[in-house]
Amino acid sequence: MTTSTKPPTNPAPAADPGRRTLKDAVRDRWxxxxxxxxxxxxxxxxxxxxxxxxxxxxxxxxxxxxxxxxxxxxxxxxxxxxxxxxxxxxxGEGSAWWSAITGTITGPVHRYLDQHTAGLPLTGAGAYRVWQFTGLAAAMLSCALRSFVARLTWTCWVAATLAAVWQASPPGGRTVATALTATALAAPSVPALRGLTVSLRPQITVHRTVQRIVPAAPVLRLVRPLAVVPSPGRPGDPS
Structure with a gap:
């Protein structure tokens, strides 16, 4: 009769209590x-x-x-x-798409200036350069200085540009051209008009008056003592 003997299995090594893993070290540091x-x-x-x-x-x-x-x-x-x-x-097909947008905005301005500079020493191209320089200078001064004059100049320039685009654009696309111009000018208007507030309500300023309380001077009053008058005795009282 043969008996099968199993090879002895190696016992699992006991965990070293003094050994620390990287996870334990990170947790302790945290x-x-x-x-x-x-x-x-x-x-x-x-x-x-x-x-x-x-x-x-x-x-x-x-x-x-x-x-x-x-x-x-x-x-x-x-x-x-x-x-x-x-x-x-x-x-949007690259430069052709961008040229179409810029032409929709600047084309009416060119035509407006060419129509209204006829007979003047200043040509339409020169007026267009002045228009560009005025808008750029007003925007930069409004962003840097935040002065009332610069912001007023920028606002008037934007209004004049919108009016020129509206008048010189074809009647069929006049609304779209003006709306596109207003959208393009809204981006530089945000930093140019930053911090400007317009209030339609009347502002009421309350001035507080501080009343100084002066302590009154002490008043000395002389009180005379009352004279004690003996009451008359009743009959039968011992004298």
């Missing part, structure tokens, strides 16, 4: 960093203080990091807009 008054907790308190009181009142690293984040955000948004614009131009 716990130590997020503990109260630790590094990350102090940075969180700095951000909360900067959000409550403004980034200028925050610590130095917040004041240095905020402009960098703003610059990165603006650059990323500009890259995205350029990419989208490039795709739109590629989908």
């Amino acid at each position: 716990t130590a960093a997020t503990a109260p008054n630790a590094f990350l907790d102090r940075r969180r308190q700095d951000l909360i203080r900067a959000l409550d009181h403004g980034w200028r009142e925050g610590p130095r690293w917040v004041r240095l990091l905020t402009p960098a984040l703003i610059a990165l955000t603006v650059t990323g948004a500009a890259l995205v807009l350029c990419s989208v614009g490039r795709q739109i131009l590629a989908a």
